[in-house]
Amino acid sequence: MYFEDLHNEYKKSRKNPPDDMWPTVSAFANTDGGTIHLGFTEDKTHYPSVFIPTGVINATEQIQMILDTANNHNKLSAPIIKESNIKIIEVDGKQTIDIYVPKAIFSDRPIYIKGNIKNTFWREGEADRLATETELKAILRNASPDDSSQVLDNFDISDINMHDLQIYKALYADANNQPEIASQNDLEFLKNHGLYRRDRKDGQYKMSRAMLLLFGKFNSIIDIYPSFMLDFVVKNKETDVDYLDRICTTLSPGDPDNIFGFFTAVMDKMRALVPDKFELTDGLFRSNRREIFLRATREALINCLSHADYHSNLSIQILWFDDKVIFKNPGELLISKEEFFGKTDSYPRNNLIFQAFVQAKLGEHTGSGGYRILQSAKTLKLEEPELEITPRSTQLTIWRTGETEAMPQLPQNQRATYIALQDGPLSFKELAHLYSSDYKGHKILKEMIDQKLVKKLGNNRSTRYALIEKK
The missing domain is CATH 1.10.10.10 (Winged helix-like DNA-binding domain superfamily/Winged helix DNA-binding domain)
Structure with missing residues (x-):
């Protein structure tokens, strides 16, 4: 018996490829890839339904029909299926067809059907569904994701939270051993770091989107990003209704206004939440577990803030539980899971925001924060971090407990x-x-x-x- 899931779809296909396979092709290509299995019949007497191999009659002819349709721009927006992606498989003595649909590269998305971009599908669980207008816009933004260097008209220094900017300058000066930075003119400092930029259309220096997001006042930020919301919540367990503590960006006095204000407030709170424990390593020295874990959470927080799609109507959420910390940001991660946890350069959605953290020596300059997060978990003997990527959001989970502490x-x-x-x-x-x-x-x-x-x-x-x- 066979079951459908995020990456597997089963279809009945005796003589001709079914028309309803093409929404699944679109969904797989726009989500995370998957395989369509032709030659199976659904048995609804089970819950959930199971699929029984019943075979196809003319596999070779059906494969040619599939390739002809896949290469017809009026049927499929891009030829995502190649001949090498299709195989004839014998299952229980019956011929079936496996069609592997790879995840499309960002520049080819969205993959849609019938010549209409509104026929763009996503995969959710075992089902295909039409992308909403908001989701379609998110897919299109992924093709050209970084607008952090774009300048904004009609914004000036009065839109900046000067307290946050001064704290950042002090951190930068200390980290780079440049005490003179603290007294440098604010706009000159921002200009030198690419945040206050020349508009090539009129020659005037203007605030970049990154500068507004990093140091802006909350009510100025929401003029450009109406759904801007950064939220840090502390609970004992994921199922708890009430939270123990919370930090979020709002108009209320005392709450952070912007990315940098949120970052400093959350890091202070996480330091207070992590106990100071030491461990003897190799009988030679003591490594501070607390600092190793905090460094990993700092990298995860910077990653979350730098990779977020701030045009989305979803909020950034940092969820702190007894057993794990979840970092969830709107926007699909622009690299694969393997690249994220490997020793490769990152590709942040908001490069100027990422560089602001790097220049103050708050994040990994190589962009290999994911690798550091993974190595920290191994050093501390914690569960390996988990990364979930969808077309709308990215979620990274860092475990606070080891396997033997948490569960069998x-x-x-x-x-x-x-x-x-x-x-x-x-x-x-x-x-x-x-x-x-x-x-x-x-x-x-x-x-x-x-x-x-x-x-x-x-x-x-x-x-x-x-x-x-x-x-």
């Missing part, structure tokens, strides 16, 4: 459920926020029930799930 040996997709159920039985509705789709959630719970980790209590709407206590 479990696959990563079961850990959030296990932690949530430690507080007692919960309904599926109470667990649903942990999963990318209802199908995914039911599948994870079924796996945990089969493994005798979880048991069902009650039936139908009254069903609740609980951990099975180990004897």
Whole structure:
């Protein structure tokens, strides 16, 4: 039996390729790639549905029809499917066809069908859906993502929070051993660092978008970015309704106005939240676990702020729990997971914002912050960080506990459920926020029930799930 998920779609296809496979091609290409399996019939007697191989009759002819359609611009906006992506596979003695749809590069997106950009699809869980107008704009922005150096008309120094700018100048002066910077003219300082720039159209120096986001007053920022919201929340557990502490950008006195004000306030709070523990390493010296962990969270925070799509209507969220810290920003990460955690240069969406942190020696100048985050987790013997990327957002999770501290040996997709159920039985509705789709959630719970980790209590709407206590 076969199940559909984020990367697998099954279709019935006896004599001709089904017309309803093309929205899936669009969805896979715009999301994270995937494989369409032709020659399967849905069995709805199971929940979730399973797919049974029933085969195709004329595999070679169907493959040619698929390639002809894939290369027809009126059918598919870009020829994302190549002949090498298609294979004939024998399953249970029946011929089926596997079509691998790669994730399209940013410059080719969106991939749409029928010659109409409004026929752009996304993949969510096991389903394809039309992209909304807001989502379509986000995809188009990804093709030319960095506008941080663009200058703004009708903004001046009165739109800047001077207190935040002075703190940044002091940090920069200290980090670079240049005490004279503290007394340098503010606009000259900003000009020297590319934040106050010449408009080549009229020759006048003007504020860049990066300068406004980094040091602007909140009410000035929302004139350009109406949905600007940076939010740091402290809770014990992910399922808790009430928060213990919160820092967010607002108009209220005492709340941060901008990116840099938020960064300094959150770093101060995280220092207060991390206990000061030391560990003997190799019997030779003591490494400060606290500083290693804080350095990793600082890199993650800078990454989150530098890679965010500030044109989005989504907010930046930093969520601090007992067992993990989640950094979530609007906008798709512009490099792969492998590149992010590797020793490669980053490609920040907002390069001027990223450079402002680097120049003050607050972030990794090589852009290899992801690699440092991964190595910090290994040094501290913590769970490896997790990275989730969708066309609308990027989420990085840094664990605060090791596997032996948090839970028994479990696959990563079961850990959030296990932690949530430690507080007692919960309904599926109470667990649903942990999963990318209802199908995914039911599948994870079924796996945990089969493994005798979880048991069902009650039936139908009254069903609740609980951990099975180990004897």
